[in-house]
Amino acid sequence: MTMVATSEEAVQESATVRRKSNKTLWLLAPGMIWMVAFLVLPMLMMVYVSFWTQTTFKIEPTLTLQSWVTFLTSSTYLGALWTTIRIWLLVLLSTLIVGYPAALFVGLLIKNKTLQTVLLVLCVIPFWTSFLIRVLAWRPMLGTEGAINMILMNLGVIRQPIEVLLFSELSVIIGMTQIYCVFMVGPIAFMMGRIDASVIEAAQDLGAGFWRIFRTIILPLSMPGVVVGAIFVSVMVLGEFATSAALSGRKVNLLGNIIVTQVGSLKWAFAAVAGVVLTIIMGAVVAALLKVVDLRKEL
Numbered sequence: 001m002t003m004v005a006t007s008e009e010a011v012q013e014s015a016t017v018r019r020k021s022n023k024t025l026w027l028l029a030p031g032m033i034w035m036v037a038f039l040v041l042p043m044l045m046m047v048y049v050s051f052w053t054q055t056t057f058k059i060e061p062t063l064t065l066q067s068w069v070t071f072l073t074s075s076t077y078l079g080a081l082w083t084t085i086r087i088w089l090l091v092l093l094s095t096l097i098v099g100y101p102a103a104l105f106v107g108l109l110i111k112n113k114t115l116q117t118v119l120l121v122l123c124v125i126p127f128w129t130s131f132l133i134r135v136l137a138w139r140p141m142l143g144t145e146g147a148i149n150m151i152l153m154n155l156g157v158i159r160q161p162i163e164v165l166l167f168s169e170l171s172v173i174i175g176m177t178q179i180y181c182v183f184m185v186g187p188i189a190f191m192m193g194r195i196d197a198s199v200i201e202a203a204q205d206l207g208a209g210f211w212r213i214f215r216t217i218i219l220p221l222s223m224p225g226v227v228v229g230a231i232f233v234s235v236m237v238l239g240e241f242a243t244s245a246a247l248s249g250r251k252v253n254l255l256g257n258i259i260v261t262q263v264g265s266l267k268w269a270f271a272a273v274a275g276v277v278l279t280i281i282m283g284a285v286v287a288a289l290l291k292v293v294d295l296r297k298e299l
Helices: 002-049 066-073 075-109 113-128 131-136 147-154 169-180 182-193 197-205 210-238 242-247 255-264 268-292
Strands: none
Touching: 002 268, 066 075, 066 268, 075 113, 075 169, 075 182, 075 210, 075 255, 075 268, 113 182, 131 169, 131 242, 169 182, 169 210, 169 242, 182 210, 197 210, 210 268, 242 255, 255 268
16 A cells, blocks of 8 residues: 555646646746747857858859958958957956956945936936937047047147047947946946945954955955946947947948948958958857856856
8 A cells, every 4th residue: 555655646746847848948938938939049140141152243042161261361350350359358348447346345335225217327327318329429528629639628638639549449438337337337336236245344353454345255255246337238238230320420340340341342252251250259258247247156
């Protein structure tokens, strides 16, 4: 009788597990279908199109490596690739330099939760306007007769306008830093808000100074926020084209600009090659950042 009862319990437990598994699959199905239909299939199609035969006026579904050879041997495409990587690294660094102190102030030094919320909302206010308006607003600020040059000249800091502020890589970096800095501030401030104040107080009671507390407590505990912010900024900067076109006077060509130009010229194979390369870079960057911190464990 005991063996029969045990067998029935095992069957019932197995059936329960099977039902729960079926429910899980049904819950996951919509998301999986969406991901496959609108992410996986388009990416596979992009890879496939990158091997099509591209001529001056048309594209044919005949597989060839010509578009890849053209991309990898062209100084224009390789130059755009290097420029994209260089500007991404500089913008990532600048958003971290600007955003980390702001997040430290909002997330750790401000104790009032209402005031914290107000300050974070103030960081998001620029997003209430159009992206292009925010980009183009930098032109009258950075021009030779712009606000920054006029202020510096009136203060006697400079005698001649600084021409490099506009229509250069510097203007692109300034614009991107301002636009995407909030994506660095938010995650870091969130992680700092989770730091137990009693831990910092205990370190102070033991005689630790600010820099030692920062190095041993604040920085390690805020690293998940840094990684999340870096992922946000990296994905958006690597896919950029509008900011560079508007603030560099088309002097700075990123991979995003190459893709837009090739699509506009109906050169789908070349555009697909650049898109595949950009996707590979993004994937490698995100994978490398996720190696820094185990986000599933920390969050």
